[in-house]
Amino acid sequence: MAPTEHGAERRKQTLRRGLLQVRRGLTPHDVREAATALADRALELPELAGARTVAAYVSVGSEPGTAALLDVLRARGVHVLLPVLLPDNDLDWGTYTGPGCLVSVRHAGKMALLEPAGERLGPEAVAEADAVLLPGLAVDGRGMRLGRGGGSYDRVLARLERAGADPALVVLLYDAEVVEEVPGEPHDRPVHAVVTPSAVHRFGGGV
Numbered sequence: 001m002a003p004t005e006h007g008a009e010r011r012k013q014t015l016r017r018g019l020l021q022v023r024r025g026l027t028p029h030d031v032r033e034a035a036t037a038l039a040d041r042a043l044e045l046p047e048l049a050g051a052r053t054v055a056a057y058v059s060v061g062s063e064p065g066t067a068a069l070l071d072v073l074r075a076r077g078v079h080v081l082l083p084v085l086l087p088d089n090d091l092d093w094g095t096y097t098g099p100g101c102l103v104s105v106r107h108a109g110k111m112a113l114l115e116p117a118g119e120r121l122g123p124e125a126v127a128e129a130d131a132v133l134l135p136g137l138a139v140d141g142r143g144m145r146l147g148r149g150g151g152s153y154d155r156v157l158a159r160l161e162r163a164g165a166d167p168a169l170v171v172l173l174y175d176a177e178v179v180e181e182v183p184g185e186p187h188d189r190p191v192h193a194v195v196t197p198s199a200v201h202r203f204g205g206g207v
Helices: 003-024 028-042 067-075 123-128 152-163
Strands: 053-055 079-085 091-095 102-106 112-116 131-134 138-140 168-172 193-196 199-202
Touching (some): 028 067, 067 079, 079 123, 091 112, 091 123, 091 152
Parallel strands (some): 053 079, 168 193
Antiparallel strands (some): 079 091, 102 112
């Protein structure tokens, strides 16, 4: 890794720590209220309104909530894909068939995640998605996303690029997590839109 990349990663870690500290200070009421507003605003997105398949994720802890959004998408007849974390931090995918399909899985050194039971569709299944909801901690004015640092979604984005797939890339965040700058590295890819409880932000002309 080049010295400038080391510097970017250090700045990312500092930014992550601050953002995670703020999230840890949110009350359950704060998280519920934000989740309701996020679902309402996200469901207005044309990228989701016209989607047949959406790759999403199940929020945990104080992450911006996704449960209501998943259920409405499924009720609309959308095929909702959810990630399954593999031992190497890559992601397989399964189908969301309702809250009852979710099982709590504790991976080594990580918090417990809710993952779909049932058939595994393979890492390449994400290439069929019309829209991909990405978890994140922040996005800046260029659309550059700050993740948690595990690299799982960097692999997803690289896989989409190799497949020639061009889904809408959307991140769900709290309002204060749209920031001035996310330190960039060569492998980073911009997203198309961010949804917060109070606004939709689009980048690069949108999709």
